[in-house]
Amino acid sequence: MTTQDIEELKNCLQNGERKKITAIIEKLIANNTLPVTILNDALIPGMTRVGEKMKCGEMYLPEVLHSAGAMNAAMEILKPLLLQNNVQSAGRVLVGTVKGDMHDIGKNLVGIMLKGAGMEVVDLGVQAPPDKFVEAIKTHRPAIVGMSAMLTTTMLGMKTTIEAIASAGLRPSVKIIVGGAPVTQRFADEIGADAYARDAVRAAEKVKELLAAA
Ligand code: B12
Incomplete structure (x- = not known):
């Protein structure tokens, strides 16, 4: 992959060009x-650039939605390739984006990497309130719960969710990992999560460690 390819992919994301990006x-x-090279060297930096442009008012929400659509189209091609090593099942992981937050690209990527590492993934989708996590833990009995948040406001929902899991008496039965752009190791420690990872590859590594220690 040349630097020109990388720049073209970033531009496709910025302009929301689905057909061109898939081609x-x-x-x-x-x-x-390698699919993981396309992801790490072009697509993720491309979405970061979209975020920077959004922040300084150079891109508006409808355009960012088009960018997200192009990213999803790209992921549709990469997903089966990233899943090729799939061996069932190293453990069950529940993932979801917390209440009030509709960002799901990062969470979906984490899900793909976990599946690629042989884990069974139950996905609660976006805007999942604490009681939805609690009910899903009762139903699916996962070993690990992964929460995603992309907004400084919604990340506080991770704390509320951990509290709800504890109130339901389920905290000893699960290990909790948190992530998302505003989340840090320090925040994870403060809210009593068991682990934090800053990207999907590290998330899969951390989850493996948690499963091994369980
Ligand atoms: C795409 C996008 C959107 C899309 C989302 C589409 C979708 N289906 O997801 C749309 C247009 C809907 C959107 C809406 C909004 N957005 Co927005 N969005 C983004 C953007 C540009 C990219 C996010 C993304 O997909 N990144 C690519 C993925 C691959 O990276 P990632 O999400 O960070 O995930 C990785 C890691 O964080 C980690 N990870 C993620 N989840 C998890 C979970 C676990 C368990 C682990 C271990 C790891 C992990 O691994 C992932 C893969 O490596 C970011 C900018 C940015 N730099 O993040 C802004 C950004 C997150 N949005 C922002 C804002 C402000 C909003 C809005 C409030 C805007 C508005 N005025 O309405 C709304 C909020 C809507 C809501 N209620 O959620 C701000 C947040 C600021 C803040 N600090 O709170 C950002 C940072 C932009 C900015 N710079 O200002 N957005």
Whole structure:
């Protein structure tokens, strides 16, 4: 993958060009570029650039939605390739984006990496309130719960969710990992989570460690 390919992919994300992005990715895959390289070197930095432009008012919400659509289209191609090593089942993980937060690209990527590492993933989707996590723990009995938040406001919902899990008497039965752009190791420690990871690859590594220690 050349620097020109990378720049083109970033531009496709910025302009929300689904057809073009899928065509470029298909070409790169045909030329033996690793899916994880496309993800780490072009797509994730591309979404970061979209975020920077959003922050300084150079891109508005409808445009960012188009960017997210292009990212999802790209992920549709990469997903089966990232899942190829799938071996069932190293453990069950419940994932969800917390209440009030509709960002799901990062959470979905974490889910894909976990599945790729052989884990069974139950996905609660976005805007999941604490009681939805509690009910899902009762129903699915996961070993690990992963929470995602992308807003400084909604990340506080992780604390509330951990409290709700504890009130329901379920805290000893699960290990909790948190992540998302505003989340830090320090915040994870403050709210009593068991682990934090800053990206999807590290998330899968951390979850493996948690499962091994359980
Ligand atoms: C795309 C996007 C949107 C899309 C979301 C579409 C979708 N389906 O997800 C839309 C347009 C809907 C949107 C809406 C809003 N957004 Co927005 N959005 C973004 C943007 C540009 C990219 C996010 C993304 O997908 N990144 C790519 C993925 C791959 O990275 P990631 O999400 O960080 O995930 C990785 C890690 O964080 C980690 N991770 C994530 N989850 C988890 C979970 C676990 C367990 C673990 C271990 C790890 C982990 O691993 C992931 C993969 O490596 C970010 C900018 C940014 N730099 O993050 C702003 C951003 C998050 N949004 C922002 C804002 C302000 C909003 C709005 C409030 C805007 C508005 N005025 O309405 C709304 C809120 C809507 C809501 N209630 O949720 C701000 C947040 C500021 C803040 N600190 O609170 C950001 C940072 C932009 C900015 N710079 O200002 N947004």
